[in-house]
Amino acid sequence: MFCPLFKNVNVSRGLVYHYYSTPAEAGKPVLLFLHGFPSTSYDWRHQIAFFQDQGYGLIVPDMLGYGGTAKPVDPHFYASSLISRDMVDLLDAENVDEAIVIGHDWGSKIVGRLANYFPERFYAFAFLSLSYFSPAVLESSFVELNNITKQAIGYEIFGYWGFFSADGADQIIENNLDSFFDILFTANRIQTITNFAPLGALQAWLEANSTTETGDFITPAERAIQIDAMRSEGMRAPLCWYEIVTSTIERDDDQGIPQENLTIKKPVFFGAALEDYVCVAAIEITTILQTSENVTTIHQYDSGHWVQLEAKDQVNSDLLTWIEGL
Template sequence: MDPSAYKKLTTSRGFTYNYYNKAAEGSKPTLIFLHGFPSSSYDWRHQVAFFQPLGYGLIVPDMLGYAGTDKPTDPHAYIGSGLSADLVDILDAEHVNKVIVVGHDMGSLVASRFVDYHPDRIAALAFLAAAYIPAHTPEDSFALVKLVHEMAGREVFGYQLFMTSEGADKVIAEHFDSAFSLFFPSMPALWVEHMGPMGACEAWIRADKRSPAPAYITEEDKEHYRKVLLAGGFTAPLACYRAMGLVDPKPVPEEAAVINQPVFFAACKKDEICLPAIRHLTMGKRVKGPATIQEFDADHWVYLSHVEEINNALSGWLQGLKV
């Protein structure tokens, strides 16, 4: 990704974002790509290389807490209404009225709040691995975790307890190679034993266990993540997990119970955390617009591991939209 194509913008909340920008050609729509944990705009390099020559507008931010964007450590900075407002500020700065959102992992969570709070700014949404996530109270969250546990027959979200614990940022930084090998596993099934159960993620990292890098992560990629993530630290990136336990002071509008925009969902059959079946619990009653669900024989990192497949799938979906 061309470094000269990056811009800086300080939002109305006072946070400075670093984002890749390419204006659309002619009547082509603009795509905004939202990454999750632990990543940066660099994650979307394969999608930028594919869609930019086709004339699509591109906005690819380092999300709050990462890389060239500000890194507040207060979890309240990461509430959905605030992150959504930041995205609106970026769109306004680039004179983009409506955008097609592509989210992954925690980026899917931000995309979910974006359509909840600002549906008028969104033409369509694509969720990769993690489906639409409805706004919820801590009680709702507990109920969802219980439902997923029952559905899967095992613990699925135990790692989040470690992510929100005191000192997790330092443990991950001190054992970066171990943590990285678990976050980007060569064998997706590692997540069943070492991410899902409570205490397992922390135990793996503190024991400095390692697994080989998957084929889609090169040494150059790993060194990029090492440099970017260690330079910024993990306190800010982990704050987004702590924010999940907060009640947003700005209630989601009642009309957000329905999503009328076209939705694409990439279901990853080997993702042992964002189980494809979860979409029935989160999307089923809300998505009223055209829904396209496509399965990939991939783990959580589908847009890195199955580049050609996901790019072609998104391209075909985009071509069929009337936006």
């Protein structure tokens, strides 16, 4: 029987998820790939081609708020416990009892929450750029987090969260999509420190409609696809991923994590991006080592934030070696 690669499924809370799916060859596990902001499953195009050729099963959803998936604009829908349940519903829809989950950016946050809430459904957990997003991170307020990081490294790592959580941010981004894309995928990674992360910097960049050269890991055709998606789908729903961490929604939701699951006990892979100035490699490596009992592999890449695009061949090779060794 013909099995379509793209599917839609209603998860248990009534939301539609759009995802890419291929079955595994005999003896191969299923890989669940979770993207972050402001993207879609398209972020994993290089990994899909590589691991599909290797015979692995794939489930690659557009996460909530993106692509063909539902786009509620109430941030409460984006609580990590709820999205974690959605991911398990996708496994159930594909009759997958246990998988390996791989995430990037906010997708990595959900990888961590799957380890917290549903460790029995996964063989292992892989994080790219952002490591385990511990509930302890949000014990400090948004203001405190920015004060702490500015004192420690000279700028507010999380300053842009405030803009993304503010009323009207979606319209500012949508009115300046080329400028937004340029700074997100900049070839000059140091610009993250000056024009993206600090308080007020990103809004000022966008309102000036500033531009810069983007990295050569994005082709003009890929850029057009991604900008068209942001333009047609809008930015209001994706920004909910930030509203939950600058409000108390995520902090309150995390209270439901079983204490015995706060430390990850199954195998962990972490791919650090050495020139990511938001997900700072030294901080992320320290975090994953402190919160995981079985860190089997840490790799460091000469890459900015988009490590699965910038260092695609090495990331694919390293993930494959790790998976084959589980």
